[in-house]
Amino acid sequence: MLDAIRREDWTDADVPAFRALMSEQHAVDAWISDGNVAAATFDIRLARADLVVWLEPPSWLCAWRAVTRVFRPGEPHRLGRLWRVLSFSTA
Numbered sequence: 001m002l003d004a005i006r007r008e009d010w011t012d013a014d015v016p017a018f019r020a021l022m023s024e025q026h027a028v029d030a031w032i033s034d035g036n037v038a039a040a041t042f043d044i045r046l047a048r049a050d051l052v053v054w055l056e057p058p059s060w061l062c063a064w065r066a067v068t069r070v071f072r073p074g075e076p077h078r079l080g081r082l083w084r085v086l087s088f089s090t091a
Contacts (some may be wrong), residue, residue: 015040 005021007014022041025031026048033045046052063086070079 019044 005018005025010018018037018040022044026033026044031048066082066086069075070082
């Protein structure tokens, strides 16, 4: 769900609009939501959730996936922002 409504060009100023979209999407009776924008939307999703599945793969695996992702053809993730992902995944 998150990937379907989130745009790469959004900035911190767009967080209120993103939260409004998330509230709308989660107002229905049944939904499945995944993604990693917890800081912006976790309170919206958690309040309406019946079940939460939290996956916590090892940091080295997250880092490996982040590094290999930027080299895939057509991938929107960019090498220039890799340091942000790696600092998060190894924290």
